[in-house]
Amino acid sequence: MEPKTILAADVGSTTTKVIMLEHDGQCYRICGRAAAPTTVEKPFLDVMIGLRNAVNRLATWMNRPLLRDNRLLIPGTASEGADVFLATSSAGGGLQMLVTGLVRSLTAESAQRAALGAGAVVMDVLSMDDTRLAVDCVQKVREMRPDMILFTGGTDEGSANYIAAVAEYLAAADPLPRFGTGFKMPVIYAGNIHAREVVASVLGGRVLLSMVDNVRPTLEKEVLQPARHEIHRVFLEHVMAQAPGYQTLLDWTGGRLQPTPLAVGKMVQQVAAGLGTDVVALDIGGATTDVFSWASGQFNRTVSANLGMSYSLGNVLKEASLGRVVSWLPFAMSEDELSNWYANKAIKPTTLPETLDELLLEHAAAREALRLAMDHHYSLAVTLKGIRQERLIDEVFEQKSTGQPLVDMVQVGAIIGSGGVLSHAPRRAQAALILLDALGPMGVTRLFVDSVFMLPHLGALSDLEPDAALATLWRECLVPLGTVVAPVGSGRPGHLLAQVSVEGTDLDLLVGQLAVLPLAPGQVARLKVRPAYGWDAGAGRNQVLETTVHGGEVGVILDGRGRPLELPVEPALRRRSLADWWLAMDAYPRAALHTLTGREVV
């Protein structure tokens, strides 16, 4: 029988969020949510303080008792408590792992993908082809204090000698786990199965060793699921059990605690399965940005640990350069003023924009943070490297190397944005624009935003009630922004790019133009795009595209700016172009934008 009420919590690095879901006969609906600061760090050192604070606030807001004597009222009744409690956690920096492999671009990269897919932050990658001195690697491992180590290396038919060498590095380093004193470091061995004995003989007794199938049994094959399952098991049984207050949290959840990114990843895969297309999802937080993709039949996740909208703003400016961030602003501002503004946002992360220029400053940084995070994803979510390739005679002139990005924006049918800057953007068109500018979708792509960062809660729920989680995902969580049609190519601004017709409405799309055709959420329309010579609207170069497009809060967006998107170099022209695009999308208050850009109000 389906539980009537579900209380779900997400313990983040800074905020613990709780949400109450109530079944209305068809799916779960949000009937209340609250948040409180996370208390996993000193001086509190108990995650339960923050969680109880959040639950108490929710109880007050809903006028429904949820705690009694600091204990959760489970199972609940019609007027108090909840039937089920679920939780996800990324507090204290989330699950932090060290991964090792023999060759950085082969087994170590597979190990990295396994760890990232399991929701971990990869602190470092050690391999035999590491350029650092052995003693530096040992010292590094000693200083790092990860939660666990994923030890991979070699194919199943390879030599065990080098694996033993890596095992000896780990043994020499004698690593200590982050939480708990007197506990052994959990090490998951997922390498050459014929080296298990030697690994056990070198590491056995020093660490808490478990063994699973090789992540790379052959060069041509990658098997990540067994390692990911084991990471999750060790996370629950050993890592979280040592973290301050987590034993109580585990008791509350009945063991249903999982890393936040793992839960989000599950839902991304559900979306991809539901839509039958490749999907990219981005979650931009204050400190980190996660990118999830389901592409070419594979799930991948990367975490950019230093790209975010508050604590990590300094790093966004450092990596992207101030100049690139400024290029997204429709007004001039001195370098000192800009850098001071961003630095103040980093040290006072809870502040909110009050004026349009402040909002635009945040959106400019968000574009660059997302772009950098996506670049990071492209570099890690790649086809297997080092594999043997068969080529036909007609392919010899276009030889592609191994390790190509799995995500092809032309094939991506849906993009999901999550995180405060996207979910809480005052107008949905702003979120759509940020996603368009940062990711540059190509062809026909649907855009969504997560309404209130519910994906982790639903990911946790999907283990218990998969159908209800999916129904809730579409009805409560994902807000459709619409469909973007972005032909690929380049041309002279103002020239005809394509003739577009949507349900009887005809439009000439010009190069450099951004246009919106209203189409409400839930509505579909037939779209026909006849591209100009040299352009590809998604059906192939110069080919007419006929497809069905879905409506959303914004509508059907026709993006004639070309790909890759390049902003005009001349500042005045660039600012004018930005203002034109934003006015076409009705993304920002018209009068305020005119004032800010010094244009006359039309």
Added chain:
Amino acid sequence: MTEHLLARTMERARVSRQRRLPLPGEVLVDAGAVVQPDTIVARTTLLPGSPYFVDVLHGLRISKETAPPDVMDRVMVVQVGDQVTSGDVIARYTKGFLGEVVVVKSPVTGVVEFISRVQGRVLLREDGRSARPLVVVSAAKDLDIWPRLLRMYVHCWEGDEIKQGQILAASPAAMGWDCCYAPVGGTVEKICTRTGTISIVRPVRCSEVDAYITGEVTAVIPGEGVEVSGAVAYVEGVFGLGGESHGPLVRCAGPGRILEADDILPSHEGCVLFGGGLVSLEAMKKAQELKVSGLISGGINQRDVVRFLGKEVAVGLIVDEGLDLTVVVTGGFGPMPMSPRAYQLLCDFEGAAVSVSGRTQVRAGTVRPEVLLPLGERVSPELPDADLQVAPVRGMLAPGTTVRVIRRSHFGQYGQVVAVSSRPQVLATEVSLYTVDVELANGTVITVAESNLETVL
């Protein structure tokens, strides 16, 4: 209602600071001892990078490829946990038909931590107390070359910083190259073509920990350090540069104006200077040049931080511990008048020996810069603990509350709450937020989102 983190300025408080050595050493004070900021409380010999790998098989000239699996068990004369002295034989091998005995000696004094049977290496943990400051490597002998030709084979030069394991010299051999590796890290002092040796000076230095604050030793951690507690007035900063420092407190400028280079005089050497709504780049450079201990100001330009450090700074991290000037910023980035209360407190302590720390970490495990002003009295449990993080306060904003604006365009300005909105207001960004009317010091009344205010108690 949103939450307001308090900007902390405390007239009377108690602080406790653990003063620990990076490596085990000697504690120089007893519990109950009264200490000053510059009192040395613990001392040790610091040896960075103290684990050492010794390539035993290479030293014994045994090929790893052809060596039997149990070769390490046969050649090792020490075991894990054994104490070794520099020069002790740790491995021995009788070679060939003539029975030539080849040995590998320990380059350092310490403990055998690990024996690698696959790679044929031994990991030693050096004992810092017996470290030799100069290590001489017989490179010509190792490479079997004429000492006078050593310079033809070296891969390093006098003055070069080298790491342990780095190739010092190499010569062609029948099957590739014979290499002479650095047994320790350090600086190449001399390449002697008469003796065929390379001398390496190691960065052995004495590490001392001072008391940092005026107070008394409340606990001794044997071999590691002490805990010092003191009664202080406490000013918390929002951003800082450099590590800990101390010195007499000197006023240089009023709370609102720019702290310029001209305000800093040669007589300020060793002092902690305060004042100004902004510290200029030139002032920081001059302070560093004149060996000023610390600068306390209201604001700083982010680009000046980059120019001063010579690198971009990601604010989420502790910034440059190696800097010899401590900067504490109490307001934020850009021109920020110092809080009147903090400024007055600093004025009250002018001339006192104060302690400052610029360590800043914004992310998890928050560390804020601080100014500690000694009250000159014994620490007592009745004093509130400055380190006890004040929990976020909800809904404390009411007419009359003193607040600080922490969002453009009045960032850093202080005022009093005049009215609090009872329902969310739609702002220029079209976001609905609870707002507060604040009367600034100049009489202007502005409307600010509640989340963009900091309560000042």
